[in-house]
Amino acid sequence: MKTRAVPISSRNACSAVLFAFVAAFLLIFIGFMPGSALLAAAEEAGSSSEVIAGAGADGTVSIADQSSYKTALQGKQLLAGKVVQVSPDTVPSELSTASWASPEAKAALVGVIQTHEGSWNGTAQDAAAWLQKNMNASLANEIARAASGVPVSLQLSFGESPHVAGGWWLLETDLDAAGAQEAATEPILCVLGGPAVQITEKADMPAVEKTVNGGTQNVASVVEVLDYSITLTLPANYDSFDSYACTFNDTLSKGLSFQDESIVVTSSLAPDTPLDPGLYTVAKQSGDGGTTILSIEFGNPKTAVPALQVGNGPTAVTVSYKAQLTGDATVGAASPNKNGVTVSFTRAPSSEAMGETEPSETSTYAIALKILKADSQTGKGISGAEFALKDTVNNRWWTGADWTDAQTNLPCDADGALLISGIPSGNFELVETQAPSGYIKLDKPISIVVSAQLDAAGSLAFSVTAQSDAAEVQQSGNEAQTGVATVIVNNQQEGSILKTGDKALPLCIGLVAIIVGFSALVLRRKEERDWRHETEY
Numbered sequence: 001m002k003t004r005a006v007p008i009s010s011r012n013a014c015s016a017v018l019f020a021f022v023a024a025f026l027l028i029f030i031g032f033m034p035g036s037a038l039l040a041a042a043e044e045a046g047s048s049s050e051v052i053a054g055a056g057a058d059g060t061v062s063i064a065d066q067s068s069y070k071t072a073l074q075g076k077q078l079l080a081g082k083v084v085q086v087s088p089d090t091v092p093s094e095l096s097t098a099s100w101a102s103p104e105a106k107a108a109l110v111g112v113i114q115t116h117e118g119s120w121n122g123t124a125q126d127a128a129a130w131l132q133k134n135m136n137a138s139l140a141n142e143i144a145r146a147a148s149g150v151p152v153s154l155q156l157s158f159g160e161s162p163h164v165a166g167g168w169w170l171l172e173t174d175l176d177a178a179g180a181q182e183a184a185t186e187p188i189l190c191v192l193g194g195p196a197v198q199i200t201e202k203a204d205m206p207a208v209e210k211t212v213n214g215g216t217q218n219v220a221s222v223v224e225v226l227d228y229s230i231t232l233t234l235p236a237n238y239d240s241f242d243s244y245a246c247t248f249n250d251t252l253s254k255g256l257s258f259q260d261e262s263i264v265v266t267s268s269l270a271p272d273t274p275l276d277p278g279l280y281t282v283a284k285q286s287g288d289g290g291t292t293i294l295s296i297e298f299g300n301p302k303t304a305v306p307a308l309q310v311g312n313g314p315t316a317v318t319v320s321y322k323a324q325l326t327g328d329a330t331v332g333a334a335s336p337n338k339n340g341v342t343v344s345f346t347r348a349p350s351s352e353a354m355g356e357t358e359p360s361e362t363s364t365y366a367i368a369l370k371i372l373k374a375d376s377q378t379g380k381g382i383s384g385a386e387f388a389l390k391d392t393v394n395n396r397w398w399t400g401a402d403w404t405d406a407q408t409n410l411p412c413d414a415d416g417a418l419l420i421s422g423i424p425s426g427n428f429e430l431v432e433t434q435a436p437s438g439y440i441k442l443d444k445p446i447s448i449v450v451s452a453q454l455d456a457a458g459s460l461a462f463s464v465t466a467q468s469d470a471a472e473v474q475q476s477g478n479e480a481q482t483g484v485a486t487v488i489v490n491n492q493q494e495g496s497i498l499k500t501g502d503k504a505l506p507l508c509i510g511l512v513a514i515i516v517g518f519s520a521l522v523l524r525r526k527e528e529r530d531w532r533h534e535t536e537y
Contacts (some may be wrong), residue, residue, distance in 0.1 A: 061192050064200040071185065071201065072177040075154030075192075076147055077101040078109055079128050079168040083194030095191065098128040098253060101150075101154045101167060106215050108147040112139070125315070131168055134153075137186060137240050144187035144350030156199075166193025173203070175353050183355060184348030186240050204235035205357065206246070208343045212362040217336070219365045219452050219460065220325045222422025223402050225259070226364065227322060230341050234301075234308075234315040240349045247297040247344040248319050253372060254290030255329030255337040262322040263296065267305045268314040279304040290328065294321075309352075327401055329366045329422050333460040333482025337365035364380040366422045367452045368484045371430065372474075373416035375439075377489035380415030384436035385491070389420060390429045398423075409433045419484075425452050430471075432489070439491040 063073065081095035100106040101375035109127050112121045122130070147170055154164060155174065169192045173184035185201035211229045220226060230248055238244065252258055263282055265275045283295040301308060308315055329337050347355040348529050372423050373385040386409045389398040396403040397419060400410055412418045416436075428448045435441035446468040455461045464485035466473050474486040 039518070057161070057163075058195050059163040059166075061156060061198070062161040062198050063156060063158045064198050065158070071182055071203070071338075072158070072174040073154075073156040073171045073185070073188075073199065073201070074152045074174040075156060075164070075505040076105070076150040076166065076170045076172075077153050077167050078105040078143075078147065078150065078170055078189075079124055079131075080165060081124075081128065081167055083166040083191060087196055087436055092328065095125070095128045095167060096131060098167075100124045104150045105147065108143065108150055112143050114469050115142075128168060131189070135189060140170075141240060141242060141349045143189060143305050144172060148350075161196070164192045167191070171199060172350060173201075173348060175347060175351065178347075182347075184233060184351065184353075186237055187348075188372045197447045197467055202237060204237050206235050206343060206345050207233045208248075208341060208357045208360045209233075210314045210339065210341050210360040210362050212339065212364055216361075217363040217365065217454065217458065219367075219368065219425075219454060220422075221424030222325055222327055222329060224424070225322050225324050226256075228320065228339060228362070230319045230360070232317045232319075232343050234310075234317070236310060237349070238315055239310045240303065241346060242349070243300050243346065244302050245300060245344075245346050245352075245354070246317070247295060247342060248341060250294040250296070250319075251287060251340045251341070252292040252294070252323055252339050253330075253337050255326055256292070256323045256339060256364070257326050258284065258292050258294060259322040259324060260284075266318050266320075266322045267295070267301075267308050268316040269305065269308055269312070272319070275304065276367055288346040305352040325364065325366060325422060327421060329364075330483075331366045331368045331421060332481055333365060334481045335483065336365050338363055365452070365454075366483065367450070367462050368419055368421040369423045369448070369450060369464065370486040371412070371420070372486055372488045373412050373418075373420040373436065374488050374490055376492045382439065382491065383412060383414045383416055384434070385412045385418075385432060385489075386410060386434035387418055387437075387489075388413070388431045388433050390431065391424075392427045392429055394426075407431075407433075425450050430489070431470065435491060438494055440494055442468075442470055442489070442491070444468070446487070446489065450485075 079095060079098050079099055080101045081098035084094040084096050100109075106124075109131075110120070113127065113130055115121075116134070117130075118132075136297060150170070154162070154169070154171075156162065156171070157177075171188040171190070173182075178184065183203045188199060188201075190197065190199075204414075209231050210216075212226050214227075214229075218226070218425045229314060230250065232246060232248070234244070265277075265280055266273060267275065279298065281297045283297075284308040285293050285295075287293040298304060298317070301317060305317075308317075310462075323339070325337065338361055340359050342359045343357045344354050345357065347353050371387060373382055374380060375382055388407045388409055390396070390407070391398070391403060394403070396405060397407045398410070399408045410418055410420075426449075428450065429445040430448055432442040433443045446466055448467075449465045451464075452460065452462045460480045460483075462480045462483065462485065464473050464487065466478070466487050470491075471487055471489050474488055476482075476486075479485045
């Protein structure tokens with residue numbers, strides 16, 4: 001078999017062609033890669049927010065399209081210089097011919113570097129190299145705090161792709177443009193001004209959830225003690241904060257009375273172990289319309305509960321307390337007794353600016369029983385009656401504000417009405433202890449059954465039944481909305497043969513009918529005898 005020698009120059013030419021082909025293929029392949037391959041170098045040069053190659057023109061920067069978060073940013077240039085692209089498949093991360101962008105930027109960077117390097121006194125180029133070597137999320141926060149006095153020279157909103165000068169830039173959330181209920185992204189420190197760059201912000205809102213007796217709504221009666229719980233789930237980027245302030249701002253409606261000394265605070269690390277009360281402060285004050293405003297303030301949970309970190313599992317703080325439903329409670333589905341909370345929180349790892357969560361609210365429904373004393377003939381209300389209401393299950397009497405072992409007389413108003421607000425579900429006896437002047441007092445109690453609960457749809461269902469010939473329930477069909485059910489108690493005036501509600505009434509009527517019938521029969525037979533007698537003679 002013969003072989004043919006290939007000249008060295010020809011082999012080199014072939015190798016060059018092959019190398020060019022492979023290089024071209026790799027570039028094309030990288031060009032179609034989904035950004036994740038480009039992220040490694042970016043994360044090395046930036047904070048934990050993603051800084052990846054963008055699709056715009058060289059020298060531009062833009063914000064990635066995220067449905068959850070894309071708040072406007074503002075930029076501060078720290079170092080200026082010519083951008084050096086380390087390799088074709090990475091975001092640019094180095095500068096040459098670096099210079100200080102401003103005296104304020106120099107002071108901020110030198111101060112931070114010296115806290116790590118002692119008496120460091122290098123050039124701007126040395127600072128660029130130091131940033132390239134040491135950059136991480138914690139350092140970005142530190143530089144952001146130190147750079148508070150550096151002038152803002154870039155405003156960046158979603159949908160924009162401005163050209164920026166080459167250099168190291170600090171990007172932070174524009175807190176003035178963002179709403180108070182928007183969190184701030186972690187500070188982003190990166191090199192801009194070379195190939196296009198896209199910023200994917202990393203931010204998260206804390207979330208607050210409030211419950212009453214384990215749910216968002218319930219039905220309760222006056223003097224019942226309710227258990228409230230407020231859970232604040234800390235943001236996913238909580239670990240990037242060196243300090244994190246939060247204050248629970250809780251508002252109880254007029255019909256709810258906060259029980260002093262009932263507050264207990266726990267963390268998700270030890271849900272059954274209360275935190276030391278010295279780690280937080282509690283303040284109470286009166287608000288508009290008879291409301292009560294509670295404030296539970298944490299100076300810094302990161303020092304109060306240092307082990308509370310995202311990396312250690314769920315990060316949440318829970319505030320629990322008790323409140324009693326009072327006689328000032330509103331009634332009906334249309335007027336629940338509300339208890340709402342928001343939490344003020346530190347918005348940005350590099351700022352002391354405070355934001356506020358969306359509110360979380362609970363609703364407690366109460367009901368009322370209205371007794372109306374009426375004339376049995378006219379149906380009009382009459383004053384002067386008194387009643388006593390007994391809970392037959394617990395064998396206790398209603399005083400008008402609480403339940404007691406002793407019978408208490410409750411007077412009707414000038415219209416003959418008696419309102420028992422905040423009555424619980426149960427079985428009751430209504431006893432007339434005094435009749436209006438000129439009327440006959442009932443000699444037997446009226447049995448009343450009250451039922452109030454939330455149905456499967458979470459709506460208030462309310463019904464009342466009364467068992468007595470002298471009482472009737474007035475049905476409007478709107479009892480659940482108004483929260484009031486009316487029981488009409490009829491009274492008969494004195495001088496009547498029978499009392500209203502007397503069960504002997506039907507018997508008496510029957511006896512009268514028998515007597516009348518018998519008399520008619522006797523009279524007829526007498527007439528028949530008289531007629532026969534006359535006929536015989």
